[in-house]
Amino acid sequence: MTEPTRAAAPTPAQKPEDDKRRTLVATEHLSKYYPVGGGLFSRSDRLLRAVDDVNIRVRRGETLGLVGESGCGKSTLGRLLLRLLEPTYGRIVYDGKDIAPLGQAQLRPLRRKMQIIFQDPYSSLNPRMTVREIVAEAIRIHSLAARGTEEEGMVSDLLKKVGLRPEHMNRYPHEFSGGQRQRVGIARALAVQPEFIVCDEPISALDVSIQAQIVNLLLDLQDELGVAFLFISHDLKVVQHISHRVAVMYLGHVVEQASVEKLYASPMHPYTRALLGSSPVPDPERKRLRVLLEGDVPSPIDPPPGCSFHPRCPRAISQCKKEAPPFAEVHLGSGHKVACWNPHVEE
Numbered sequence: 348m349t350e351p352t353r354a355a356a357p358t359p360a361q362k363p364e365d366d367k368r369r370t371l372v373a374t375e376h377l378s379k380y381y382p383v384g385g386g387l388f389s390r391s392d393r394l395l396r397a398v399d400d401v402n403i404r405v406r407r408g409e410t411l412g413l414v415g416e417s418g419c420g421k422s423t424l425g426r427l428l429l430r431l432l433e434p435t436y437g438r439i440v441y442d443g444k445d446i447a448p449l450g451q452a453q454l455r456p457l458r459r460k461m462q463i464i465f466q467d468p469y470s471s472l473n474p475r476m477t478v479r480e481i482v483a484e485a486i487r488i489h490s491l492a493a494r495g496t497e498e499e500g501m502v503s504d505l506l507k508k509v510g511l512r513p514e515h516m517n518r519y520p521h522e523f524s525g526g527q528r529q530r531v532g533i534a535r536a537l538a539v540q541p542e543f544i545v546c547d548e549p550i551s552a553l554d555v556s557i558q559a560q561i562v563n564l565l566l567d568l569q570d571e572l573g574v575a576f577l578f579i580s581h582d583l584k585v586v587q588h589i590s591h592r593v594a595v596m597y598l599g600h601v602v603e604q605a606s607v608e609k610l611y612a613s614p615m616h617p618y619t620r621a622l623l624g625s626s627p628v629p630d631p632e633r634k635r636l637r638v639l640l641e642g643d644v645p646s647p648i649d650p651p652p653g654c655s656f657h658p659r660c661p662r663a664i665s666q667c668k669k670e671a672p673p674f675a676e677v678h679l680g681s682g683h684k685v686a687c688w689n690p691h692v693e694e
């Protein structure tokens with residue numbers, strides 16, 4: 348692909364200690380399992396492994412793109428990072444501190460630093476509240492401004508920042524177009540001056556003509572505010588455009604993570620190569636692009652043994668059926684990690 352990609356994350360860290368300092372959120376063996384089946388009166392110990400042993404890292408001020416087929420665990424991972432879901436296992440290290448064991452009260456000060464933007468701005472905005480009330484709600488929860496003029500000034504500044512007019516604050520969500528509503532959702536997220544925003548398919552419900560505007564808004568806001576994004580999308584072109592680094596998920600696992608340049612120019616995992624080679628097809632039902640690969644995705648309830656991609660993999664070797672591959676760098680120090688026994692490696 349020839350799309351321009353973003354420069355490396357601002358001031359890329361050279362030394363390991365710098366690198367560590369710049370990490371905003373990292374996961375260690377993060378997992379979310381759901382008990383399934385069994386019905387009301389029978390106990391079942393079958394587990395759906397929505398997110399399984401995930402190790403990812405988002406640096407301050409950078410965008411980590413997250414891609415993978417429907418159901419692979421992207422939204423679950425995004426919500427786990429924000430502790431909107433309870434992890435089953437593993438660590439979520441936010442700004443140097445493991446937040447996985449924290450209770451709701453201890454999480455409260457952190458809630459301000461971490462926000463989420465949803466796919467469908469309409470269902471995430473209360474239709475009975477004006478834009479002013481929607482944005483001010485976040486300001487009030489965290490006591491960021493005195494009610495009255497100060498608060499109104501803040502709402503007005505936020506609306507300008509996301510490309511809306513201050514007089515829009517007295518309108519209700521239904522009075523806006525889809526793109527404008529997403530701008531309201533972004534203003535609400537920004538109201539608390541977050542450091543990290545999970546963008547869960549923020550543009551896939553929008554008209555194509557509007558998508559670029561929202562992507563550009565996110566890029567501008569990142570440059571201005573230094574906020575980090577986890578950007579979940581099915582649109583690989585947009586992910587390439589917006590991300591500094593990209594993680595690829597398959598059946599609850601992150602199977603590859605690299606800088607956007609390396610991932611798109613020399614993908615190592617056969618799954619990543621298949622994703623990049625497949626053309627996204629319009630999915631009218633869900634109003635977004637879905638990536639279709641040959642073969643069915645196995646169930647996350649009884650994933651195949653060994654590497655869970657092996658039944659669909661053109662490069663599978665006997666080891667792949669027996670043992671799960673570690674997620675590691677092929678070239679030490681490259682920052683390009685892959686979970687594969689037989690990765691594509693260009694000599």
Ligand SMILES: Nc1ncnc2c1ncn2[C@@H]1O[C@H](COP(=O)(O)OP(=O)(O)OP(=O)(O)O)[C@@H](O)[C@H]1O
Pocket residue numbers: 381395396397415416417418419420421422423424647
């Ligand atoms: N509350 C739940 N209970 C049981 N299973 C769940 C629950 N939430 C999610 N899952 C399952 O976990 C897996 C991962 O779901 P998730 O929504 O994270 O996928 P996704 O990658 O975001 O998919 P999409 O691209 O369609 O949004 C799926 O198999 C899903 O059915």
Ligand SMILES: [Mg+2]
Pocket residue numbers: 421422423
């Ligand atoms: Mg999702």
